[in-house]
Amino acid sequence: MSPVLAGVLQFLALLAALALAYRPLGDYMARVYCSSRHLWVEKWIYRAVGADPSAEMRWPAYLRGVLAFSLAGVLFLYLLQRVQGVLPGSPGFAPIDPDQAFNTAASFVTNTNWQSYAGEQAMGRLVQTCGLAVQNFVSAAVGMAVAVALVRGFAARPGTRGCARTGEAPSHTGPLGNFWADLVRGVVRILIPLSVLGALVLVACGALQNFSGLHEVGQFGGGVQQWHGGAVASQEAIKELGTNGGGYYNANSAHPYENPNGLSNLFEIFLILLIPFALTRTFGRMTGSVRQGYAILAAMATIWTVFTALMMWTEFAHHGPAFEAAGGATEGKETRFGIAGSAIFSVATTLTSTGAVNSFHSSYTGLGGGLDLLGMQLGEVAPGGVGSGLYGMLVMAIVAVFLAGLMVGRTPEYLGKKIGTRQIKFAACYFLITPALVLGFTAAAVALPTPGGSTLNPGPHGFSEILYAYTSGANNNGSAFGGLSADTEWFNTTLGIAMMLGRFLPMVFVLALAGSLAGQGPVPQTAGTLRTHKPLFTGLLVGTVMIVTGLTYFPALALGPLAEGLAS
C-alpha cells in the first residue's frame, strides 16, 4: 500500500470514528450543561469553594468568575514552580526562573501549553501532576464554559433560558448560567471520564503510566539513555482531549512513551478533535436546532479537510532529489507515523488550540509550515480548541450573518437574534485582538536587536520561527515551530503576555456578546429570513473566515513560509 493511500485511509478512519462519537457525545454534553441535578462530588466541591451553583449570572458576573479563577490559577502555578525545589515529590528539581515560571503559568492557564522548558528536565512530578495536569483539565473546562455561555445567549428565550429541550425544567435561572457549575461539570462529567477512557486506550497501545523512577533505554548508536517515568498516558489523554498540548517530555507526542505507534497516533488525533467537533452538536441541541449545529460543523470540517489534503500534498509531492528519494518530506517526522500520520496530526493540532506535536514543524516544507501557521491564524476555529473553537466560529458566523443579512435585505439575524450595532462591535473587537498581538509582537521582535538573535535560521525561515511563536502564543495553540530559542526573558515575557491577552480579552467580548444576545427576545422566522443551516451559508462562513482573518496575515506569510515554499 502506498503511503499516500495509507494516509487517506487513516484520514477516513479518523472521520468515521469522529462521526460515530459525534451525536452521543454532543447530546451528552448538552444534557450535562442543561441538567438541574448536582452530583455529590460536585456539591462537595461547591461547598469547598463556597460557590452557589444555582445562582444567576449575567455576563459580568460570569466573566468575573472566569477571570478570578484563572488569575488564581496563574498565581498558584507560578508559586508552585518557584518553590518546587523545597517541596516533597520533586527530588533534584531546581526552582524555575521567574520569567519562565510566569510564561509557563500563563501558558497552562490559558490552555496554550507553550513550553519554553524541557518537561522531563525542568518540571518535577509535583508540578507536572498537581499543577500542569490540573490546569490541563480546568483551563479546558473554562473554554467550554465560555462557549456554553455564548450558546445560552443564543438560546435564551423569554421564560426559559439556556435549554431548548422540551420537558426539562430550565436549570439555569441566570441569563448565562453559572460559571462554577459549568466549570465543575465540564471537569467532572466530561473531561475526567473521557480522559480516563482515553488513558486506558493509550496504555493499551503501549504508552507509559508508572511512578517507577528512571528507565534506562539502549540507544540506536550504542550507549544508554535515562528517562523519568510518570503518569504519562493519563497526562497524554487530557493533553489531547482538552486541546492543551503540553507534553510530559520535551519531544511531546513524538516521544515513544507518549505516542508509541501509529494506532496511538491516530487515537491521539481523534482525542484532539473529539470535543471541539462534538460541541457543535451540543450547540445545536441547546439552541433547539441541530441543523444549525451541522452548518457550523460543516464549515469546520470543510476547512479541516482542505487543510489536511493540502498538507498531505505539500509534504508528499515536494520537489527535489532528496524528497523524491525519500518519498516526500520526511525530515523531522517519526518513521513510526510516516508522512501522512504526521501531516494529519500537525493539521489537527494547529487547527485546534492543542499544540501537541508528533513531528518537527520547522522541518516541514515551506508551504507545509505555512499551512500550520495559517491554521492557527484563522483563529483556530476548525474545529478549534475545546470551547474556544466553537465560540470563535460563532463570532465569525455573526460577521458572516451580518454580511449575508444585508445582502438579503433584512436587518441580519442569527438563530432568531438580531445582529445589530452592539453585536458587531463585540465581534469586531474579538477578531481584532489576535492579529494585533501576533503582528505587533512579531514586528517588535524582528525590529529589536536581541530577540532576532534567538532564531536558528536566517532569512524567511528565521522569520517564520518568530511569527510562529507569537501566532502560537496569541492563539493559545502552544505548538512550537522549533529552532527558536524561546527561553529568554524577552520571549518568556512577551509570549506570556500574548497568551494571557489572546485568551482572556476575546473571552471578555464573547461573554459581553452572549449577554447582549441573552437580553434579546427572538425574532420569528419567515421566508425572508436567511436560513443559516444551508450549504450556501456554510460556504459563506468558510469564505468569511478565510478572508476576514486570513487576509490579515497574507503579507507576513508571504515573507515567511511563502517566500520559502515558492523559492524552489
Next chain:
Amino acid sequence: MSTPTVTPPRTETGASHSDAPAGHRPGGGTGRIGGGLFDPRQLLTSFPDAVRKLDPRVMAKSPVMFVVEIGSVLTTVLAVLNPGDWFGWAIAAWLWLTTLFANLAEAVAEGRGKAQAATLRRTRTDTVARRITGPDEERIAGTELRVGDLVVCEAGDVVPGDGDVVDGVASVDESAITGESAPVIRESGGDRSAVTGGTKVLSDRIVVRITAEPGATFIDRMISLVEGAARQRTPNEIALNILLASLTVVFLLAVVTLQPFATYAGAPQSMVVLVALLVCLIPTTIGALLSAIGIAGMDRLVQRNVLAVSGRAVEAAGDVSTLLLDKTGTITLGNRQAVEFLPVRGVAENELADAAQLSSLADETPEGRSVVVLAKERYGLRERHQGELTHAEWVAFTAQTRMSGVDTTDGHKVRKGATGSVAAWVHERGGSVCEDVRTLTDRISAAGGTPLLVAEENRGTARVLGVIHLKDVVKEGMRERFEELRRMGIRTVMITGDNPLTAKAIADEAGVDDFLAEATPEDKMALIRREQADGTLVAMTGDGTNDAPALAQADVGVAMNTGTSAAKEAGNMVDLDSDPTKLIEIVGIGKQLLITRGALTTFSIANDVAKYFAIIPAMFAVAHPGLDKLNIMDLHSPQSAILAAVIFNALVIVALVPLALRGVRYRPMSADRMLRRNLGLYGLGGLIAPFLGIKAIDLLLSLIPGNG
C-alpha cells in the same frame, strides 16, 4: 422612466408621480424597484461640493476615507520632498482622486435632493396670514403665526401654515407638495381637514387652526429631509461602519507591521508603497459609497412621493414581516359593484335586469351606477335617461330611505335598495317576501357580498322580483402581489369593518394571509401589539385621526397625505399620493437599501484578494524571487502593478456610483435565492473583476514610455 433629476423634478411640470417608475401600478407588475437615472453630468456639477468635502472635519465622519485622505497628504508630502519620482507623484494623484471620487458620490446623491429642496423653498415664499383676533382679523407675516392661531383663507390665498380646517370647505391646490395638479377638497371635521402651508386655496373660504410653529411645518421638514440635513445614520449603517472601521484597523496593523518584517527580510519598502498597499486593502469601495447609498435610498422614496421622517423608518420597512392593509381602497376598489342579478322563481332574468336598471337611474351612488352598467354590459339594456320617461316620478336614493326607484303614471312602481327597506316597502303594500328571496340573500351574504332587493308594485300587488348581488371587487393583480410578499416572508393582514363572513370571502379572494373583521381602532392596536410581542415588525397605512395611535405604534406607519394632521404626526412616513398600496413598494425600497450596502461591502472585501496578488509580488519579488510566482496576472513591473491596483481602486468607485444611487436590482424572492444571486454577483464578481481590471490598467500603463 423617471423624472429628470438635475432639473427640479415633478413640481414644475406637475407630471410627477404618474410617470415615476412603478409608482402607480395598482397591483400587477413584477414589483421591481427601479430608481432615478444617473446622469454623468451630475459628476461635473457636483464637483465643487466634492472638493469642499475634503475638509478633514467632514472626512473624519467616514473612518475609511479619512485614512485615505491622510494617505493622500502623506504621499503628496513625500512627492514634494522627492520631486523627481514620477511614481510617487502618480500614487499621490490617484489617492487624491480616490478621496475625491468618494466625495463626489456623496455630493451627487445630495445634489438630487438639493434640487428638490430648491423647488420646495420657492413655495415657502413669505405669505401673509389673516389672523382672526376676536371679531376682527389682522394681516401679519406667516412667520409670526403661533400654534393655535386661527387664520382665514379665501380663494386665491396661500395657506400660511400647517393646520386643520375648523370651519368651511374649500378646494385646495396641493401641487406644490404632491405634484398632483387636480385640486382636492378640504373641509372641517372628519379625515379631510388637514391643510399644508404653501398650498393654495382655489375656491371658497376656510378657517384654519394653525398646528405647527413656523420653521417646523411640513414643507420645512420636507426640505430638510430631501436635502439630507436631517439625515441620521441608521442602526444598520452604524453597525456596518463599525465593521468597516475594524477591518481598516486590521489592515492598518498588517501594513504598519509589514515594514519591520520587510526590513528583516532585507527589503524595506518606501512609505509610498506602504500607503498604496494600505489604501488598496481597506474597504474603500463601500467606505466611499456608504453615505451615498443611504441618501439615495431616501431619494428613491421621495421620487415615489413618500416622505420618511427618518432613515431608520426606511430600514425598518425592509425588516417588516407583517403588513396591515385596509381593505377598502387598498385591496378592493373601494366601492361595491353589482355583479349579477338573481331573479326569484317566476321572474325572467331580463325582467329583473330591466327593473333593476330602471330603479337605479335615480341612484347616483357608485353602487347604483354599477347596477346600470351591469344591466348594459350583461343584458344589453341601453342606458335610459331620466328624461326619457315622461310623467315619471323619480325617487332618488337617500341614506334615510336606503332605496331608489321610479313611480310611473300608470301606477307601476319599482324600488331597489337595502334588503330591510325594500322588504318593508313590500309589506306596506300588502305583498310578502317569499322564501326564495331569503335563500338568495343568504347565499350572497355567505359569499361575502351584499344583497339588494328589487321589488315592484303593479296594479296594487307588490312583490320582490329578485336580488342584486353587490360585491367588493378585489383590485386586479392583488393576489399575485400577496403571493410575492409571502415569498419574501411578509404576512398580510386585511383590516376591515365588514362582518367576519364578508371579510373572509374577500380575504380568500384576495389571497391575504389573515384578516381582522369588524375592526375598531382598539382592535388594530391590539393586533399590532400582539405581532410586536412576537418580535415581528409591523407596517400599516392610515389616514384618520383614529388611526393615529396605531400608526404611532406600528414600526412603519405610512400616513396618507389626505389624512388628518394627527395621523401625519403619528406616522413615520407620509405618502403624498395617498396610495395605500405603496406600502408594498416602501418595503421593497427598504430592502433594496440594505442589499445595496451588503452587496458593495462584499464586493469591496472580495477585491482584496486580487490586490494582494498584484502588490505583494511587486514589493518582495526582488528580495524573495520565489514570490514572483504570485504575480499570476503577469503584471509589467512592480511600479505599474502597484499603480494599477491603486488606479483600479479609485476607478471602481466611480464605476459603482450609478449602482449606489440606483440601488442593486431587487426582485421579491426568498432570502436563499437572493443570497445565492447576490453572493454570486458581488462576491464572486468582486473576486474576479479586479484581476481583469488591474491587468487591463497595467497593460495601458506599460504602454506609457519611460515606465519600467
